[in-house]
Amino acid sequence: xxxxxxxxxxxxxxxxxxxxxxxxxxELYNLGATVIITGTRSDYTQPDDYxxxxxxxxxxxxxxxxxxxxxxxxxDILVNNAGINQISPISELSVNDFEKVQQVNVTAPFMLCxxxxxxxxxxxxxxxxxxxxIWGKISKAYRVPxxxxxxxxxxxTAAISAEIASEGVLVNSVSPGFIxxxxxxxxxxxxxxxELALQVPVKRxxxxxxxxxxxxxxxxxxxxxxxxxxxxxxxxxxxV
Numbered sequence: 001x002x003x004x005x006x007x008x009x010x011x012x013x014x015x016x017x018x019x020x021x022x023x024x025x026x027e028l029y030n031l032g033a034t035v036i037i038t039g040t041r042s043d044y045t046q047p048d049d050y051x052x053x054x055x056x057x058x059x060x061x062x063x064x065x066x067x068x069x070x071x072x073x074x075x076d077i078l079v080n081n082a083g084i085n086q087i088s089p090i091s092e093l094s095v096n097d098f099e100k101v102q103q104v105n106v107t108a109p110f111m112l113c114x115x116x117x118x119x120x121x122x123x124x125x126x127x128x129x130x131x132x133x134i135w136g137k138i139s140k141a142y143r144v145p146x147x148x149x150x151x152x153x154x155x156x157t158a159a160i161s162a163e164i165a166s167e168g169v170l171v172n173s174v175s176p177g178f179i180x181x182x183x184x185x186x187x188x189x190x191x192x193x194x195e196l197a198l199q200v201p202v203k204r205x206x207x208x209x210x211x212x213x214x215x216x217x218x219x220x221x222x223x224x225x226x227x228x229x230x231x232x233x234x235x236x237x238x239x240v
Contacts, residue, residue: 177234
C-alpha cells in the first residue's frame, strides 16, 4: 500500500485527461492528494476521483476564467502539463501559429504559476513542476514554435525558482523523451515506435508511469533541495 505522503495537499494538473497528464494525476491521487485536472473537452465525463475544469488555453477568455476559478483555492502542487505542438517549416508558419503555441505552452504556465504561488508563499510550502520536452534541451527541424516554447519554460522555471525557493516553494521542469502514449502509437505505429527505441541508449521508449512517478517525487515532501532544474526523462537520448 502506498504511503499517503500527499495527504492534505491539493494538486492541479493541466492537461490531465490523457497520456502523461493522466498518469501524473493518478500518481498524485494515489499518494493522497486532492486532484484537480483540466482538459479542453466540455463533454468530458468527470472521474469520481478528481475535480475537472474545462479550459482551452489557446482561448484567452478561457485562460483568464481558470485563473479566476483557482485564485481562491488552496493549490499546493501545480503541474503545468497541457501543451500543443505544430510541426511545420518556418517558411510556412504564420505569426498566429507561433503565438498560439506560446500562449498554451508558456503564457498559460506563467499565469497559473503567478496565481498559485501567492498561496504557496503564504503557507511556506509549494511545488511546481513544468512539463517541458527533450525539444527544450535540444532541437529538431520543423519544431520552431514548440522548441521555442519549451526552451522558454526552462527559463521560466529557473527565474521563478531563483525568486521564491527560499520561501519553501520549489520549481522544476521535467523533459520527457520518447514516451509510449496513445498519441505516439497512433501517430507512429508499431514500426515507428521500434525505430525510435533504437535511437535511445536504453533501447526502449519510456512509459507514462515512469514520468509520473518522478514528477510526483519532485512534487512531494521528499524533494527538499532540488529547484530550478530541467531534468530529462529520456533514457539518455539527449546525452549522446
